[in-house]
Amino acid sequence: MPSYTAPTKDLQFILHNLLDISRSDIPGYADLEADFTAAILDEAAKLAEGVLAPINASGDREGCRLENGVVYTPSGFKEAFEAVKAGGWNGLDIPEEFGGQDLPYLMGSAVGEIFVSANMALNMYQGLTHGAISAILAHGSDEQKARFLPKMVSMDWTGTMNLTEPHCGTDLGMMRTKAAPQADGSYQITGQKIFISAGDHDLSENVIHLVLAKAPGGGEGTKGISLFIVPKFLVNADGSLGARNAVSVGKIEEKMGIHGNSTCVMNYDGATGYLVGELHKGMRAMFTMMNEARIGVGLQGYAQAVVAYENARNYAVDRLQGRDVTGVQNPDGPADPLIVHPDVRRMLMDQKSFVEGARAFTLWGASLIDRAHRSEDAQADGLISLLTPVIKGYLTDKGFEMCVQAQQVYGGHGYIEEWGMSQFARDARIAMIYEGANGVQALDLVGRKLAAEGGKPIMAFFDLVKAEIRESEGDQRLEGFVTTLKAASKDLQAAATFFMERGMKSPNDALAGSTDFMHLFGHVCLGLMWTRMAKAAYAELDAGTSDRDFYDSKLATGRYFMARHLPATALHLARIRSGSDTVMALHADQF
């Protein structure tokens, strides 16, 4: 069975050495002293390692089942869910008035990585609930907040997001689910939704569905869409559960992975729903959930790579196979451990340098969300809005790739389910698809975010990179980092310029390069993170740390990323510059 040990030390490094949070001016950050965050992370680690991770593989094997309309989660999920509940983890970053602890979103993300690495399928029941809470917090009425939030924060009730229908996923304008207004101000919701994660299950007393549907009078396409709360059980004014609502599970989908999460077809047959926010402004309300969800999904992508890497490393240290070509390392054994072989190391270094860079990137992104919300900082808001599709798209593409590579370290054993490496790859695969397939993220990045606010956010990003380069240029030891970052960021600027020049007269030229741009951008972000981490590592070494090994390893890992991965920006730029001619040359029949 695979192991999981939470990387609390590296999380602490990022929180305190890289982001230096306790000295940040973001409201609430001053309380985040190293001892305090360590205590939180250690507690999360204990739960993840002892309770969540041990049922990850069995949950995959057993899956969910639907019997007589009731969904059952795998053995042990109920008990583990109760343990998460009891720890109050879902309310970590929710306002106190609804039962939360009002810590920054950043801490929710750090803990989130730990829970997702340990058991992604189980964590999704909580993650979807958290997303639904955010939407109600942002758009619900005071009455709705009071009625639904406390029970959702405590996870007595869980939440879902209902967007997709059989004939429409990305293109929500084609939605058919209808909302018919009733005399009492409620709506009758009728239609079918598919791919509903955590759609129904036996973990909570009630499920609060957030459902997009079309109410009369809104016009064509997405304009007519509104957001509704549709509880599985109606909720009485005193908060007690009332009648069963007319919503039911059509079936559970058989998927490639995340078998422990019940992905349901949900049928709404005149179910009672309550409008959230303004009528016909449902898309906006849903986007509140989706932006948070997208960063959460980016986190899933790299969090699976984290646990896959941990196991690949352990296997490479334990498994004896072949001899070091430069000289026997394990003379008393029948062979040397796998880790002596350069190509195995290459794979491990790919994974290590990616997951540590991705962790820094995601937590930096989370701190931008806190700055945007807690400090009401518009520039931070613009920046995280720009970076969200990069976090989602780049980290999930690469996260999956790294899971596949970790599996590869195992050779034949990687293909056998018993060893658990297949599950990490299969589970990670969904993150490239849901909450907007990665192609849609790339489209969002190039088609909307790049030109947003007249390009202010992308300019702000370039300014950040330039400032970093300027600041670090003086330090000889950082030269390798700075030179590489500079070249990569030049490629990013060239790509952005290419889009700006071509985008208006030939939109296809921009769109044909959108995925390459997302990856180019992701590389630069990780290059920026590695430059900053190198600086932070040198600071500790200069200060005479007693843990030289950790900081030396950090520097070597960063150097690997800069040498081996950052040069990919040139390839992405070359592809972008090749434009759309070769992409669009064929007519549909020629494929």
Add this chain to the structure above:
Amino acid sequence: MPSYTAPTKDLQFILHNLLDISRSDIPGYADLEADFTAAILDEAAKLAEGVLAPINASGDREGCRLENGVVYTPSGFKEAFEAVKAGGWNGLDIPEEFGGQDLPYLMGSAVGEIFVSANMALNMYQGLTHGAISAILAHGSDEQKARFLPKMVSMDWTGTMNLTEPHCGTDLGMMRTKAAPQADGSYQITGQKIFISAGDHDLSENVIHLVLAKAPGGGEGTKGISLFIVPKFLVNADGSLGARNAVSVGKIEEKMGIHGNSTCVMNYDGATGYLVGELHKGMRAMFTMMNEARIGVGLQGYAQAVVAYENARNYAVDRLQGRDVTGVQNPDGPADPLIVHPDVRRMLMDQKSFVEGARAFTLWGASLIDRAHRSEDAQADGLISLLTPVIKGYLTDKGFEMCVQAQQVYGGHGYIEEWGMSQFARDARIAMIYEGANGVQALDLVGRKLAAEGGKPIMAFFDLVKAEIRESEGDQRLEGFVTTLKAASKDLQAAATFFMERGMKSPNDALAGSTDFMHLFGHVCLGLMWTRMAKAAYAELDAGTSDRDFYDSKLATGRYFMARHLPATALHLARIRSGSDTVMALHADQF
């Protein structure tokens, strides 16, 4: 359910326009007129489309099961296997004296692609048998050939390869399975073998295991290894089946994919075995099987991408989602088909340009095998020996990547097993692992093949590329192809030079870049194929073909590959040149 339509037209293009086989001087090729090969491919297509493909998804769902020592294959496999048998397909390229049709290996490969795309798990029962036949043909005694081959060619009996043991895969020197010589000249085989594809099943009367084991007196490591025939049922002198041998199935492995193939743990408990070839020269005999098997596995990698691409294309044409940003294409429908979107086209073009290039590369490789064997051409033998790890490693890495991308075109539906796209990715995944994990292929390429015969094969390859460039340089229309191929081949030469200069004094510098070198090499091979295919397409267009669409599409697809993929050689070269410093910097505890 996914569809499959055999690409017979493109196979014919490669056989006749690209390779011009009927005018080749390779013995046996003159008979391969276009009508004749078309008839074979059409017959294979009929079987694949009508019988093999329809049970691919159900075979995945149902899997194999072991009951009271008997292995059962999924429903329909027996009937489909009988149909393959009845068609005499397994003997296509086997000498007539053993019941085959003595056609070139090339034709076996072309038909192989069709069968593998249709149903990889089922085809493996045949593929392993074919590999075992090759080993017995090359190394068996006349008596062994007479006793075993006819029944294996007819597939009344099937074959397996037994190398791996629980503690050793790549490092066969640690093998523990023992062969004890008996008075009658036979051996008693005792030990456990794992990951035995098609290890046992209900498709054939007998299973002929080829087993590596250590006989006394051979010395340490791989030196003591010999190859044995171990039949499931002993075979009497008259060819009838005798007693059950002491070989049994320990269990069937639960795998990520190829569920329709029974991957077995095989226990040999003093089973009767017959030495094949010379005592203690088993490794050499096994390599005969493995080289053929490696090209077969490279074929599996791209063949899965072929069928995944076909379905992705169909989905992109059918599925309505969003609007073309340059103008509505389907005004009467609620949305435009996916294929209008540049990023969707990018994915389809990636797949199309890869599978057509990979098909050309593999069939060219197969023709080199024929030239090596049928013309006893040592240069062709050296060249295909060099290219084998590239075909295996590069085509399976990319083939899997393309299956994942085809799955991505489906959005959420790609993750649901019902749609079949997950299976293509899960099945393709094994091809990167078995018959030598791709890292081992890269090691073979850089550590052995590159320096083989004092570098003659690699020089011969560069000569081929140079000749192609020289020949095509005159044609203005090929300029884009030639320029790009030239640059890519320069990168390959630079990488080879780097290894030659560093390899001796710092082997790790070469090994740290081995996988990048394999991919660099693969890109150049596909670039060479696309240049040749472009030339062949222009020849047809110049000759006034009535099928302009096909050849125009070929040219556009080639241009896409050259513009978007060939520039990757520079990235691989940059990584190679970064050497091993960053790869080897950490000590094992720092990971």
